[in-house]
Amino acid sequence: MDPISDFLSIIKNGYQAQKEMVTIPYSKFKHQLADILMAEGFLAAIETINAKKKSQKALKLTLSYLGKDNIPAVTGLKRISSPSVHHYASLADLPRTLGSVGVTIVSTSTGLMSTRQALKNKIGGEIICKIW
Numbered sequence: 001m002d003p004i005s006d007f008l009s010i011i012k013n014g015y016q017a018q019k020e021m022v023t024i025p026y027s028k029f030k031h032q033l034a035d036i037l038m039a040e041g042f043l044a045a046i047e048t049i050n051a052k053k054k055s056q057k058a059l060k061l062t063l064s065y066l067g068k069d070n071i072p073a074v075t076g077l078k079r080i081s082s083p084s085v086h087h088y089a090s091l092a093d094l095p096r097t098l099g100s101v102g103v104t105i106v107s108t109s110t111g112l113m114s115t116r117q118a119l120k121n122k123i124g125g126e127i128i129c130k131i132w
Contacts, residue, residue: 043063095115
């Protein structure tokens with residue numbers, strides 16, 4: 001299965017189950033993705049830990065909730081590109097998620113970034129996912 005879809009599903013399921021933290025197998029790409037989610041306010045903290053096997057690492061993500069009612073910061077997400085079908089967008093065609101309330105994550109030649117950062121850097125790329 002697709003590791004990025006797994007990453008997004010674990011986060012979505014963690015929010016639906018009202019969990020405080022989730023653990024995800026480590027990769028550089030997932031760590032960059034988690035950094036963007038934390039910068040956008042969808043995650044409270046990121047920690048790299050050793051998994052059950054000492055040779056493996058994992059990401060421990062602290063989920064972010066809003067207000068006294070513990071409303072999840074993530075209400076929806078959608079994987080756009082998959083390993084078999086890639087969706088690319090030029091600078092002019094970069095999508096906005098819910099009128100810029102959410103975030104669209106783009107893989108560019110200079111690394112993984114949100115569409116806001118891609119617009120600032122004037123660069124397009126592969127659309128990875130949308131989160132709102």
